Amino acid sequence: MSATIIDGKAFAAGLRARVAEDVRGLAERGIAPGLAVVLVGEDPASQVYVRNKAAQTVEAGMRSFQHRLPATTSQAELLALVHTLNADDAVDGILVQLPLPAGIDAQAIIEAIAPEKDVDGFHPANVGRLATGMPGLVPCTPLGASMLIDSVRPDVAGLEAVVIGRSNIVGKPMAQLLLQRSATVTIAHSRTRDLADVCRRADILVAAVGRPEMVRGDWIKPGAVVVDVGINRVPNPQAEDGKTRLVGDVAFDEAKEVAGAITPVPGGVGPMTIACLLANTLQAAKARRGL
Ligand SMILES: NC(=O)C1=CN([C@@H]2O[C@H](COP(=O)(O)OP(=O)(O)OC[C@H]3O[C@@H](n4cnc5c(N)ncnc54)[C@H](OP(=O)(O)O)[C@@H]3O)[C@@H](O)[C@H]2O)C=CC1
Numbered sequence: 001m002s003a004t005i006i007d008g009k010a011f012a013a014g015l016r017a018r019v020a021e022d023v024r025g026l027a028e029r030g031i032a033p034g035l036a037v038v039l040v041g042e043d044p045a046s047q048v049y050v051r052n053k054a055a056q057t058v059e060a061g062m063r064s065f066q067h068r069l070p071a072t073t074s075q076a077e078l079l080a081l082v083h084t085l086n087a088d089d090a091v092d093g094i095l096v097q098l099p100l101p102a103g104i105d106a107q108a109i110i111e112a113i114a115p116e117k118d119v120d121g122f123h124p125a126n127v128g129r130l131a132t133g134m135p136g137l138v139p140c141t142p143l144g145a146s147m148l149i150d151s152v153r154p155d156v157a158g159l160e161a162v163v164i165g166r167s168n169i170v171g172k173p174m175a176q177l178l179l180q181r182s183a184t185v186t187i188a189h190s191r192t193r194d195l196a197d198v199c200r201r202a203d204i205l206v207a208a209v210g211r212p213e214m215v216r217g218d219w220i221k222p223g224a225v226v227v228d229v230g231i232n233r234v235p236n237p238q239a240e241d242g243k244t245r246l247v248g249d250v251a252f253d254e255a256k257e258v259a260g261a262i263t264p265v266p267g268g269v270g271p272m273t274i275a276c277l278l279a280n281t282l283q284a285a286k287a288r289r290g291l
């Protein structure tokens with residue numbers, strides 16, 4: 001049996017089209033949602049993401065504000081920019097690209113962002129809202145991942161879900177979303193004993209680790225839904241000149257023979273992250289205006 005390959009790229013395009021349609025409706029009322037993305041330093045991968053985010057923001061009919069700061073930027077300077085964006089009425093969403101250079105306290109920056117503009121959903125106010133079931137801004141990657149799960153397994157109530165990874169960005173909010181849908185949730189991490197055995201219980205398995213192809217085919221329960229959040233660049237032996245390829249945290253070729261459905265890398269969760277960022281910006285723009 002071969003798994004259904006969940007087409008995140010197509011799903012994300014559909015979501016972006018729905019956001020764009022809603023944005024057109026706001027434009028008729030003179031409203032243009034705006035997203036500010038802040039990049040500190042010159043990490044090449046981050047530059048690619050920020051460029052993609054800006055292009056898709058404009059494509060959806062929203063305003064894009066890019067702020068590129070040198071790696072030498074101080075915490076005080078970055079805080080000052082966040083305060084300016086908080087006060088700027090044209091800005092509905094603020095995203096400060098992570099990781100930040102050493103010397104900047106990321107948590108302090110996150111806490112400085114106005115919660116109603118926190119389209120990453122990383123501010124403790126939004127984290128608390130998610131944990132208590134109140135409406136708020138939900139982190140884009142887990143939100144996108146949960147939409148992909150819904151597309152193949154709309155009712156996860158009572159199912160065993162295992163999330164590998166406990167970061168504030170992916171693992172923890174992913175577990176919250178699954179819990180909200182009444183899955184029986186286990187969060188695994190680097191100290192988990194017998195990880196393979198824990199994974200074998202999972203009807204829903206989410207890997208958010210950052211270790212190329214760590215999850216093997218024989219860790220997967222037959223028929224399970226496997227969501228691969230990992231984005232890992234590895235050397236590509238097929239190519240000369242040091243080219244790399246992108247792989248997830250799951251050994252895809254093995255896993256697809258066992259799973260019921262699986263997200264690929266690239267083309268799975270990644271494109272959903274950006275589409276959900278646009279959806280969150282739209283949500284923030286409406287909420288800020290009481291719509
Ligand atoms: N597709 C997308 O849009 C996005 C993709 N990503 C990707 O997702 C992956 C995870 O990102 P992120 O959550 O930020 O990463 P972090 O490094 O913050 O967290 C990784 C987690 O994996 C756990 N872990 C590490 N090694 C093992 C192991 N051997 N066995 C079990 N657990 C382990 C860590 O455990 P411990 O807590 O004990 O250290 C930690 O909880 C990365 O590949 C990242 O690039 C991230 C964001 C968005």
Ligand SMILES: Nc1nc(=O)c2c([nH]1)NC[C@@H]1CN(c3ccc(C(=O)N[C@@H](CCC(=O)O)C(=O)O)cc3)C=[N+]21
Nearest residue numbers: 049095096097098099120231266267268270271273274
């Ligand atoms: N404040 C903040 N918020 C984030 O959401 C955030 C961040 N910082 N820092 C970095 C991570 C990573 N991230 C991705 C977004 C899109 C793809 C994506 O579109 N991936 C494509 C491939 C891209 C490629 O080819 O490199 C795919 O999987 O198909 C991947 C990863 C958001 N992150």
